Amino acid sequence: MRIDELGLQELPFFRGLTQAEMKRFIKATGAAAKHYEKGTRVLRAYESNGRIGILADGEAIILAEDRFGNESVGHRLERGALLGCISAILPDYPNPASVEAVSDVWILWVPYKELLESGSHFGRIHGIVMRNLLVAFSRKNVLMMQKLEVLSQKTLRERLILYLLQRARHQRTMQVRVPGRVQLAKELECNRSALTREIGLMKEQGILACGPDWMQLNEERIREER
Template identity: 30%
Template sequence: MEKINFLKNLPLFSNLNEKEIKLILDFFNSYEKTFEKNNFIFEIGKPIDKIGIIISGEINIIKEDFWGNRSILNKFKTGEIFGEVFALSKVIPLNISVEASQNTRILFLDFKDFSMENSENPAEIIKFLSNIFKISLRKNILFTEKLEHITKKTVREKIISFLSSEAQKNNSNSFTIKFDRQELADYLFVERSALSRELGAMKKAGLIDYKKDFFTLIK
């Protein structure tokens, strides 16, 4: 019951009651698994045929190039989902992996043999899939924002673009970001040393103030 109470408050299960949620969990053969920090949840080149729901902890979606250089495409926290696009499309992600950024517990829904023809409750499944579609659309908007950040020419421009966007989301000039320094550098496609140097210069110039992951933008 505790798990159901947690799930029914998530966007993934919007407009679904407790009975319907249990039906979904049974239909997709749900199970839980715990991953220690830095362990891979999904690995590069392997099929993703499950949707993951983060019960506790955090994960990073990572992209690596031929030489092993990595960048963080996104970070997801408790209550968020991942893997849905690959699980539904059956496309193997050639250079995408998912890693636990802290000790993390995941609830998996298995889509390996999913077919609407196998369901005796299509209305509930359709509502569930509709929720997945809405979540995926929101993620696509966030990815478009990232493209805006990383296409800026200088490190400072990338930082300003990112921090301005976070201020707008929080409707405040003071806010907490979800990345540590290395993760932020990977997310913005910059070297960590260059990021730290530019943040220090911006702080000295009176443009920003920060302590760890808490930032204040100064006019």
């Protein structure tokens, strides 16, 4: 796949730029697209990195690593998401997070130093890109708060319901795309067997319908339970 086939102008990072302005920015900063296969570590914890990545195609996940090497799943990254920002902007901070591709992905890497130094040359283009960056950082904070909200729920059922409601708002449909059971259990920080049992109970009670890669809550049944 060529870089001009990735639909980069549709990404939030380039919102407000014309096709010609986007191409000019990419050429001047030396930004380059790279393909990664499913299961590849796109970024590794504690490694140095001088680039901001823009997920142009596919999905990835954030994996937080503690000092003992144990990993926990953070939020999911979808098309348009940014990665590598902390290690690129704060090189002296030992970032404990990795990024792993959960499907084949394409990432546009923008050198952070060149991004900063391009301001005097680009004027309007630079201002728009930096505004889009600030919006992206704010949205990332929202995702972190949503993750904390999910994990603060008292029961596994409450965690799953809130998780699905959040994704429904994000995807703008009640039939939401979800990861496999292993990955979902990691995101909800629970035992996979317990999650499977809870999903089975919710299906029996008419609260949940699901397929291989989707789930849909029955909002009326949820209101009755409450």
